[in-house]
Amino acid sequence: MEVDCIPFKETGYFSKLICDYLDQDNGLKPFYNRFPLAENFKEQIEEKKANYPAAHRKVLVEALKKQYKGFEVSETTENNIASLANENTFTIITGHQLNLFTGPLYFLYKIVSTINLAKELKNSHPNAHFVPVYWMATEDHDFDEINYFNLHGKKIQWNRSASGAVGALSTEGLDAVFELLSPELGNTGNAAELKKLFKNAYLEHSTLTDATRYLANALFGSEGLVIVDGDDAALKKLLVPHAEKDIFEHVPFHTISESIAELSKVSVDYSIQVNPREINYFYLKDGLRERIIKNHGKFHVFNTEINFTPEELRTELHQHPERFSPNVVARPLYQEVILPNLCYIGGGGELAYWLELKSYFGKMGVTFPMLLLRNSALIITEKQSKKLEKLDLKVSHLFLKQHRFINKKIRDISNIDIDFSPQKELLEEQFRHLYELTEQTDKSFLGAVKAQEVKQKKGLDALEKRLLKAQKRKLKDHVIRMTDIQNELFPNKSLQERQLNFSELYLEMGSSLIPSLLESLNPFSGDFTILKY
Template sequence: MPTDYIPFRETNYFSNFICDYLDQNPELKDFYHHFPNLENFEAQIEEKRQSGHVSESHRKILVNTLKSQYKNLETSDLTAEHIELLNSENTFTITTGHQLNLFTGPLYFLYKIISTINLTEQLKEIYPKNNFVPIYWMASEDHDFEEINYFNFKGKKIQWNSEQTGAVGHFNTEGLADVFDVISSEFGAGKNAEQLKTWFKEAYLNHDDLADATRYLANELFGEYGLVILDADDKELKRLFIPQMKNELLEKVAFETVSETNKNLEALGLKIQVNPREINLFYIKDGLRERIVEIDGNYQVLESDMSWSEDELLQHLDEFPERFSPNVIMRPLYQEVILPNLCYIGGGGELIYWLQLKSNFETQNVTFPMLLLRNSALVKSKKQAEKQEILNISDKDLFLDRHSFINKKVRKISNIDIDFSEQIEHLESQFKHLFELAEQTDKSFYGAVKAQEVKQIKGLKHLEKRLLKAQKRKLADQIERSTELQEQLFPNQSLQERTINFSELYLEYGADLIPELKNALTPLKGEFLILNLK
């Protein structure tokens, strides 16, 4: 299982902002707490232990909720042990979150969870007196169905159509039998295909709602590694969050603190991911998930006739906390209040919006977690790796945009040196002398000399492009095979992990896929993995 690594910055697929975070740029220090390296976990553990948010009774509610959610699942011994360990004050969590994408959605779903599992195992080795539990937080309260109702398989979009509205975790699985018919045909025959069909059928045809279906599937994939799957759309868990929700409704703290942080981040050139509302809570009930707003002292739910006075709203919150749903600004706070969590693992976009939130955590007196960029990987088959070697393409070249990739390949395989940079440099040197001559004789000629320099350099570049184009035609076969390989590994010129579904790899590697990925992904490595699977 040969592996290689490339710095995230050199892939050109990650923002400068995230790369600056990974480099621990001093300008960003105010926006996060402890940077995620092994030695910093000791301080994070102690701070979380002393914070007082996750008390003994608090842990008991968490454990009872998890046991209730797992009651109809075949639970591995390790997952059952992890749930029980959450009762102990020496047990902490590492958490990742993800939407309820159909059949897990993009491949990086696996990388998120494996990163989380592997980090807990690494921490146990370093801090053996403590226990570490990997948590997958299901985003069951999201309402953007269009983002999650499909997955890509070999260039085709496998989609579930439904007219349901509200929190997606509540969606019934009606209509997914039709999707099963489609994937049965697409997956074909064979042992690995049959396993994929079984997982899909058991998850989506034998469970009533999307939350239960996703829990089943994630448990099937990762239960043996002790993953604990949490659906925080729960009355008793939200009861633990009532103080923060009251604060949000009455004081609008998040709006003020996050808005100020956003200004500071924008001053550093960051494009803001999320903007706070005055009230960052939704109301959930019977297919409805709409914002709560305050208008002239009354609290209303948009697109409905529900409204309350302040006292009525607070009473309603105490009676029905499950109907109040944190938005993207408040969800991280909810997570850190109900979990003994040390670190959140997410993608680049997620980490950017977490960096917007530290000031709100500080105002609410909640410990801000460490933020770790999830593992990223490019998986190559043995056949693809062999083809890459034959075509003499470096791993770094694969990450080039298509135009640069082709041009570099043409130059590399051509027996004619179509690189006029030396000639252009020589021309610029000649014109430097002409500029000096113009300065000494008649400065009015300076503009004419400059125009001539621009014209001649432009002519050379144009000629270089024409010769490259001619060579592309001559070398069309090799260029086609090279771009075909790049397209296989970077579908639609995007990272493989953001495009394909795990099923494509599972068809080829079967039960070896997840163990191989688990062995290769190192969460604190801080570089992009290139993995050749046999």
């Protein structure tokens, strides 16, 4: 693949908070531990090593061996799991929902970023070992967010009723989805591989958790990816002391609320991603996942008749930690408690809420990980590249909102000058002389001059817009071809990676897709990547 890039801030698709973070703005430094530069990992390794209990390693390794039971495991993954018992082994982690057939394309970019960072660190720290980890969000309950993917502009959807944690959902009914998917994929060799992958994942496994583990393992197992399911009693037992501080002392509620207030002082343009609750845990049992709330001195499971006294809830937590499910605030802490982790890799929205959490980690005595923005990419085929060349379009132009994109290019290619800036400057010069006259005459004349200036400037703006509109009509065919290629590469006027499913690219590239991404995406790039093949 041919690799090019564009700064994230120039894409227009990333928030001011994330752009400021990438620029290492001084105002944000209190909200993260170390910026993810290669040279900063040495200190992060030392801090995590000193702050991660050796006993946790044994629990982690045993839990992972149980989770992988019945799955075909690559030698690389098996070695990575075993290595987690060693004090010089650390993880690089990304997390994602259990989206049907991986969901949007950026699922691949997250994991590729994670694998590549682990490789980069091994090169610079040969005496340590680094394991790429995918954390499955098995306890999420937002089924409507994960029950579909897009292929060729069509929505392939799994329709069923659902409640509780999505990971426990039965895969029953996904045979009907396969019947929809199969003709859409076609009959090529690459299509046959995709059909086999879908069938083996979703029609040969009984739960969405197992299906997703199979799928991610099939795609990335050869690279040593380790897949973690946090819905595990042994792992949650390690979280109990921290859950107590949340449920009974409301530590995250107070500390994160303070952090949000401080973050808002840095810039009014920073939008808050998550707000902490007084209790950041759900009660999880028998298809139920509902919030725990405090009510009249007791603890109540929302939307149920379940109530606990403080003593009863504490006993329940110690005896059945698997029944306590962390929310979006508590889950990051859970990951860092059970894993010897150095860095979390996520999208802009994820990093935005992680930046709210550092003081909370400090109060809990848990090392705050480095935060790395995952790779983002736009993949362009050779045919699309030729279209861009023919239209004399730069890839950077395509990131503009469509009306700005069209207006800019019409101005560029028009054989007449549509920019009335010189006329506006001349007009301003004329009015400067009139304002000088007002100084020598009655001040009441000033208002009339100002009104006339506004009127004439508006007139010029109107004429410029009419001329631009006329040129658009004249160059209609060119406008259509421009918008067609932009719509191809930015479906639904959104980033390609947020709309396309990997299967669309796999149909074209086959098994070379993931190796090409692994070769082309640099986790330390710091820019949005353009890939041409």
